[in-house]
Amino acid sequence: MAYKNIWSEVPPAAVANAVSRFKRGMGKYAVVISDACNDCLKCVAVCPEGVFRARGGKLVPPFDHLCLGVQCSRKSDRCVRNCPVHAISVGLNPSAEALGDKRWTADLLMSTWYMSETGKLPKHDLEYRVGASGGGFDKLRFLFPKRPPRSDLDPDQIDTSISLNRRADRRVKIDIPLPLYGGGMSFGSISQITMLSRVRAFAAWGSLTCTGEGGYPESLYPFDDHVITQVATGLFGVKEETVQRVKVVEFKYAQGAKPGLGGHLLGDKVTPAVARIRETVAGSSLFSPFPFHSVYSVEDHRKHIDWIKTINPMALVSVKVSTPTDVDMVAVGSYHAGAHIIHLDGSYGGTGAAPDVAKKNIAMPIEYAIPKVHAFLLEEGIRNEVTLIASGGIRTAYDVAKAIALGADGVVTGTSELVALECVRCHNCERGRGCARGIATTDQELVGLMDLEWGTQRIINMLHCWRDQLREILYRFGLDSIRRLVGRTDLLAHLDYNANVPDDDIRRPPE
Amino acid sequence: MPRKYHIEAHETPHRFPAIGRSGIIDWGEGCLKCAQCVKYECVYGVYGKRTFSADIFGDTIDEYCKDCFRCVQGCPKRLIHKTINPEWEQLGDDIYTPTVISATWEQAKTGKIPVSGSGYGGMFSGPGFDSMWTDMSEIVRPTRDGIHGREYISTVVDLGRRPARLRFDTHGKLLNETIPFVRLPLPILFDMPPFGRISPAVGRAMAVAASKIGTRMLVPYSKMNLFGDYPSGVVPVLDGSDVDGQWLSLFDMVQVPYSDDVMDVIGSLKQRKPDQVIAVRLPAARAEIPLILDLARNGAEVIHCLADQRGFEPDAPDGVHLKDFLREAHAKLMELGIRDEVTLVAGGGIAMAEHVIKAMLCGANLVSIDIPLLIALECRVCRNCVENGPCPVRMSEVEPGRGAQRIVNLMAAWHNQLLEIMGAMGIREARRLRGEQGRVMFFENLEAETFGRLFGNRKSW
Known part of the structure; x- marks a missing residue:
């Protein structure tokens, strides 16, 4: 492999996964796995968001900052319902409330983390556009037309x-x-x-x-x-x-x-x-x-x-x-x-x-x-x-x-x-x-x-x-x-x- | 150049642990005792410093925590969480907010300006003083480098009447009589708080602090005994109780409440001691503005206008805020051409250093503060004392020396904040702040000039 000097090289502007540096990312929801878990890894298969991951045949602590929340988890084809030993529970992350302020709300922080980790926009559960300061940008909205006016635009x-x-x-x-x-x-x-x-x-x-x-x-x-x-x-x-x-x-x-x-x-x-x-x-x-x-x-x-x-x-x-x-x-x-x-x-x-x-x-x-x-x-x-x-x-x-x-x-x-x-x-x-x-x-x-x-x-x-x-x-x-x-x-x-x-x-x- | 005014601050710790914004919840059950949080995660050594405090009957961990969330994210068993402390959220009211109270405690402890990293995290604007921004100087109007002592910024103000002009006789001899005035090194008077256990210890702390920094404490005459013998630091406020005229003439300033015959009262006081400055106290209500104009015309020296505790017109459900009252009173006095002759003091709802400057920019010569004096002594603005309930910080047992130093510290921090804002505006004289509305940006004006022009009429304010 050729020696790559990252200290002097301009990297490509390509998206790649960059997961949290800390033991757990911080998201809106907390996924708790009880001791009943028997490492059947069914959750790994049913969750499309990558919340559940296994290493060496064992479930590792969940990446719950990727979780889409309580409603998703209770769907018939998702984690909670599909766990044979009922070991999974999903709730709001109590720490999320203490996070952020009026300008950078918890949602804005978490959505920015999500974008930075995945290179994708967060799904439906986070407000990623405005904060809650009650004025300025937070009170401005775009008047989008119902339909994009130009179909020829790529x-x-x-x-x-x-x-x-x-x-x-x-x-x-x-x-x-x-x-x-x-x-x-x-x-x-x-x-x-x-x-x-x-x-x-x-x-x-x-x-x-x-x-x-x-x-x-x-x-x-x-x-x-x-x-x-x-x-x-x-x-x-x-x-x-x-x-x-x-x-x-x-x-x-x-x-x-x-x-x-x-x-x-x-x-x-x-x-x-x-x-x-x-x-x-x-x-x-x-x-x-x-x-x-x-x-x-x-x-x-x-x-x-x-x-x-x-x-x-x-x-x-x-x-x-x-x-x-x-x-x-x-x-x-x-x-x-x-x-x-x-x-x-x-x-x-x-x-x-x-x-x-x-x-x-x-x-x-x-x-x-x-x-x-x-x-x-x-x-x-x-x-x-x-x-x-x-x-x-x-x-x-x-x-x-x-x-x-x-x-x-x-x-x-x-x-x-x-x-x-x-x-x-x-x-x-x-x-x-x-x-x-x-x-x-x-x-x-x-x-x-x-x-x-x-x-x-x-x-x-x-x-x-x-x-x-x-x-x-x-x-x-x-x-x-x-x-x-x-x-x-x-x-x-x-x-x-x-x-x-x-x-x-x-x-x-x-x- | 006058001697430089400097307030000496000395760190004076709290008697009780300060209630913090957020709390750590760590579940002992399931803990691996891996000490990850203690050894690796906490940069501030919080887990090492924590003790059990008998005063709050609990853990002191939250006093040290700085909200970095490292332990929350680092605990292998995910047993640590952070939440907003409900006790903190319930502190104070909508003017003395939990944030204001916490910041005041810290300033009273350290005497330092609150400095932090990262941008402002609060609301875009708000009611009262939060709906104005102060101006700054750029490129062609030099700012003043006051805070680090490189230029001198004066915060001196005078209380008293000023003649409109000097008069001379044909020989060029000055005909004006010397008019008495009281000079304060910073534009802040202390006023009696509207609640609180003002024990002799608390009174002494306030009076000593006032005298140390060179300002005055306004004290109802009947409560003078609580404040010891500090004629230099105290201004008696006549409150209908019997007055010892001889004793009263020890003071260079006296305040009287407004009454229909207030000018006669002033006259009789002046007869006893002509060089005593007499201030008149009345509500900061728009309905009182004609009275203020009359008083100013008839020779009143100092008019002290008091809003309610929240900074609004007293006893008026839809009353205007002190800032609007001041703008109107100031403008009317200007119209009559007598604004310079009278001193206008504004009080009520002055909760932070920025309010001092903002009230002055709206038209006051100086302000009076009350509740912040109590908060400096660790008051939580719970108002239990109003209903004779127990004081959670045992206010009456304050040690006067330490209490005084905490008030002095708070004023040191405020004074430096005044210097910061004045320096940024390029104003070197607190006297020039009075009514300097060209150097203020009001929310309603900015909205009208920008969004109003784009989007028409605002539907909600």
């Missing part, structure tokens, strides 16, 4: 690509095949394995991932063409050399989770490796300043962009801003300063560590900012010259489509990939040794909980499902390209404005 040929350079300049033209790329997550806030899993998965799909403000670890060098390097206020690890490596450079003016505040990386996570890349001292907390003290006007902003453009004559420049009242002015200012990508990060976005008071209260949710900026760019006649990217609370493929219908060209995600890697959103990323699940940590032992191939595959699987869902949405509207969905607010309804919009998930019977 769903597999629907175009989901977007262009990142829409300016008529001589810089690199980048089209990414999915309308999304990975948001900035720094080395230090997440582990190297997590970082590389994201980079490799997005590279597999031909897209990009951002380094965040933690510098550019050498392990990313093989993936230079799929990396966006970030220049943030702390300027950690920003060097001419790293700016020249990449095709896209991102200025982080602000982050949605903590708009107007600098980054936080608490001392515990600043290991010698992190400190080396960031050119700082191990063990001492890193607080980036806010704002860029070199930028106090649009003219300064332009100088900033010119600086990057001079150092790297091919690169595209993205400007990541948060969502203040005058976000539309900021966006137009950035366009005139020379940005290719305007990246709006809404107030409910992710973070490795931020004051709760900032996450909840500062700046507006992305759902308001997208239409506001889109409309203003149209008015100014420059909408076709910038790529408008939205982030901050994009959790599902439906969120992606809604953000685009509200006026964005594409989106940036972050938390979703971590959920694909089995994040439970316990919010403890910043404390002590960091993430107990080995995702957002730099602790030697905890980092070892995850393996690179597994991590990459989980994210590849999730992106696969998202691409399929996007195509399905476009197909149902008869649109042959995601670019035709931009700003189509006429295809959306808001449940607080129109309560009579059916919830027509084609996977489930109508309400």
Whole structure:
């Protein structure tokens, strides 16, 4: 067998099973097998979901996160009825209730895990499209026509690509095949394995991932063409050399989770490796300043962009801003300063560590900012010259489509990939040794909980499902390209404005 | 530059284990004693730290658990589950929610701002203060780097009347009399909680805390004896009981309840001690706004408007929230051109640090807080005491020194949160927050501007 160096190779974007790293996955239902079981393995034969598996002629503990629930189990041809010794019982998983929050409900977490494990959409039992926050994306629905309007459309040929350079300049033209790329997550806030899993998965799909403000670890060098390097206020690890490596450079003016505040990386996570890349001292907390003290006007902003453009004559420049009242002015200012990508990060976005008071209260949710900026760019006649990217609370493929219908060209995600890697959103990323699940940590032992191939595959699987869902949405509207969905607010309804919009998930019977 | 204001926090542990959000249920029956959970799964050493607490008559495991679900997923016999703790879910009410209470306990213990990883997990918006977002500065309006001490952000506010303009005689000599005012280093007054076993120990804890951080505690005159002799930390609130005028003139500020002859009452107090600041207390109800305008016109110095415990108009089933009351009162005072002359204090339903800033942005000069003082002392907002039931945390037995430090810690955490939000807004002066509504985004406005424009009229609010 030829030696394969997974550390430097872009894997294929193909679905493969990637089962939970832990002894048991977590799902809505719990399958309990009593001591009466005599290993007849009839259940293995009757369950099409693969809940029951045997090893060496013996039944192993059930994979109950794949179970479709009580109703299914009681059908005449399924497990409960077919167990000769009545050893199987199926009920709700009591732990599922303690899981998740209003934005990432237990259903959203579990459906994302399911997609990441199998590369398939969950069947009928999980809500995989929206959360329960009672506003924004969670109250928006698509007004699908009863029948797909175009029969000539081949769903597999629907175009989901977007262009990142829409300016008529001589810089690199980048089209990414999915309308999304990975948001900035720094080395230090997440582990190297997590970082590389994201980079490799997005590279597999031909897209990009951002380094965040933690510098550019050498392990990313093989993936230079799929990396966006970030220049943030702390300027950690920003060097001419790293700016020249990449095709896209991102200025982080602000982050949605903590708009107007600098980054936080608490001392515990600043290991010698992190400190080396960031050119700082191990063990001492890193607080980036806010704002860029070199930028106090649009003219300064332009100088900033010119600086990057001079150092790297091919690169595209993205400007990541948060969502203040005058976000539309900021966006137009950035366009005139020379940005290719305007990246709006809404107030409910992710973070490795931020004051709760900032996450909840500062700046507006992305759902308001997208239409506001889109409309203003149209008015100014420059909408076709910038790529408008939205982030901050994009959790599902439906969120992606809604953000685009509200006026964005594409989106940036972050938390979703971590959920694909089995994040439970316990919010403890910043404390002590960091993430107990080995995702957002730099602790030697905890980092070892995850393996690179597994991590990459989980994210590849999730992106696969998202691409399929996007195509399905476009197909149902008869649109042959995601670019035709931009700003189509006429295809959306808001449940607080129109309560009579059916919830027509084609996977489930109508309400 | 004034000396930098800093509240010194010292970790002060709880007397009782804090009730946590979720609980671990581990079935002893069937356990293999493999210790997988203890040795391999728990990163936080929860299974090692757990003990039996006689105070709660139970296991302390839930106090340490951080909800990572590792043990749930790792137990070979699948005997470990997590559930939401019903006791936690029942804490408090719709304003002092379990989340708010837990966060307040933690701040009172550590004095630190709650910081966490991952994005916000709550509702998109909500009633009252949850229907507004504060602005931030970007690119052309510099933010202020206050929290790490790189720039100075002042939270000082003044209570008192301000003349509309200075007057001079023909020789350029100032004609205005000096007008008394009380200066507080942070825009928060302590008010008497509407319930709770306020023993002398509790009173002392509150008064000491107020005096330590440089603010004042409003205390009904008849209960002054509970608060020891802290004239510098206490503001007597006249409540109809007989008043010792001599003693009263020890205080630089006094509060009187609103009555038809309130200006006469103020006049007689002023006669005794002209440099005493007199505040008038009245309900934060829209019907009272004409009275507020009259008071402001007639020379009242400080007007303290109180909403009910939830932050809504008192005794009004469809009453407006404090934020809407403040916006209206502020706007009317602006129309009359007298807003700068009077100090408006807002109280009732101020449960979190963010409410302080939001109330100020809606038009208050500063706020008063009450129930959070009790929560700092581990109150669970069960309101058993209202019906003379037993207090689950034996409030009256608080050790005053430790109690005071916990309140100080809470204020240290709040002060830093004020700095965070002000820094993000690019505002360096708490005085400039008053009524600064251009730097607020209200839910109803954002909805109308975006979804309203797309989808027409909103059917439900």
